[in-house]
Amino acid sequence: MSGGARARAACAAILLLAAAAPAGAEKPPAPTARPPALQALPPQARVDTALAELGRQLFFEPRLSGDGSRSCASCHEPARGFADGQPLSRGYNGSEYFRNAPGLLSVRLKTRLTWDGRLDGADLATAVRDMVTEAHFMNADARLVQERVRQIPALMQAWQRAAGDASEPYAPRLFTAIAEYLRTLDAPDTPVDRHLRGERVALPPALREGLALFHGKAGCARCHHGPLGSDGRAHRLGVPASPAIAGDALRMITLLRHHATMGVPGYMDEREDLGAFVVSKVDADRGRFVTPSLRILTHTAPYLHDGSLATLEEVLDFHLRGGGAAGELAPVALEARERAALLALLRALSPPLPAHPESVPQDYAVLPRGRR
């Protein structure tokens, strides 16, 4: 590509990204903006508690999947910060997924959802519908799900408490209920948050140094800012292509089918995860993935979009090395004490998880003829 063509492509990329918003590190910061910084968690969301309770029961309900075997919680386990602990998530039966399942605590604060940013964080209900109906996640027919719910008395009681006695369940509202439940899932508040709010907190010196490094010399805050420690944008770290995908036909099938359904040109030859490119179709977005949250990291190992790094130490060292080939990161030289301070900060953002009571699926019931 000539220099002019490259510049034009970059302009086109920025224009596209301004509209579609899933990616791009190039967007110049607004001149008046303060330097990006980690922020404290906001107050709890106002939720419809009856709707959220319905959503909680649905979240643990395997009859929301095509063959009745997989619930949301199958890949988003409360005890694992609503991740699954696997490098690559399982996906639907007969399939294997090609990415790591992200945790869901404070998911309501994300601006983009999924590693390639194809879903809008402001529209959790649509993301839920995508997960329930998507072939490689739960592969369910939404209307069949709706008719199943009608014959599960416990869910119908929860539905009527949320929607009124005369109301009949319909799929979009069921997805909205799960979204409402997700909006109740907050990452636990930490001393770091209280410090960031300006409260008087006796923060250990290591954490104070960690925060200073995070916003200064180590440069983490450039991408890891806001209350989640995520800019919601896609970046290329240069993570090498995952051998766990290349060697697994079922994962490659799911990956290439994803490329096909997202309209990637020449998708049969695109055998590595294209990341945000599938949304923007801009070459600069190849291999870019949305910055993950830094909340509750110790509960959601392994890390990165392909789960290829098992520990926080490995992830930090990968970043400090400047990432992999063709990545956007520059190497950062830290002393051992400084590295330990950054790790202490990450761990401080991972307090013990609050209890999230699971819902036990209840039996179907026969409906009297004529009362459907």
Place this chain on the structure above:
Amino acid sequence: MRARVAAAVGVALLGFGAARAQVPAAPPGTLPPVVAPADNPGSAAKVELGRLLFWDPRLSGNGSTACASCHLPALGMGERSTVSRGYPGTIHWRNSQTIWNAAHYERLFWDGAVGSLEAQAQSAATGAVAGNGNPAMMEMRLRFVPEYVRRFRAVFGTEWPRLTHAWQAIAAFERTLVSDPARVPFDRWVAGDRDALSPAAQRGWALFSGKAGCIRCHEGPLFADQRFHALGVPRLPQADAHVLLQVTARWQNLQRGVSREQYASGDDDLGLEYLTRDARDRGKFRTPSLRELRHTAPYMHNGAFATLREVVDFFDRGGGDAAAKPAWLQPLGLSDDDKRDLVAFLESLSMDELPAMPAPELPPTRPLPVAGARDGR
């Protein structure tokens, strides 16, 4: 009143070849050769590919349910259950029909929802209570089976397997599943082997084509008129106590867009009305072929009858209750001997033994090479 009904029936039957029931019919001949559609001519390689795909559960949502899961060779290419087992986590709502001689049907499915075997295969593989397969996922699975890549390329000339071609190959295979007249007693009898039919079966044929009037609808070499009739087949006894059947029936009504009242009030299978939106077609189902009945119990669209004798008894009673039931479906007054003879005749329309169809060994799924993906494979 009676005259008006008779006139109406007469008009209704004009298109049916109604007179046939009263005139002693010549025995139908054997089935004519199957005609493949112009856009899907058969070939040995296509049929063999279709045979593999027919048994391949990768053509379903979770890799569990092949065509052969509900169309089992040992069960006459159908199932033994009333309604089909359906996709895991669901149950189907209708009886799994035999594939034998399905190539001769003008419309497929009990309500005639589709007009080709190709469309039937696609519909069954993707339906939420049948195969529940996602088209793009199934297609990509085929592309990761090197032997399929070779076979599709040889048969269809494409670089990668296409799902549309999979349905074509399956249909081509299904067009080979036609009764062999040399194995069918009735066909041998028609061809001149006077010993091929027992005296009882011969008496049954006379009843079938005469007094009992079966041939009115079960006509021609297929013993089916390709039309739709409301017989008033009873609901399954378990229909009101089977949760999954209730879920499926309501879902079917919902997705087929019936009236709000119909959806809310019950779960009856409306049959042809789903397609015509005409209440006069309520409960009409396509006449099934009578060939291979001996191997394809149970019977009727919901599998309500376990034996041929039950079916004969049902028609002897003049069928069941249905608003659209034709006036000519009247009690027959058959004797016990008549019924035995009819059953003997019906059984003579089946091959003595079904040919063995062992499940093929399916070709394995393999990863595609990553390095050099653009430089050739």
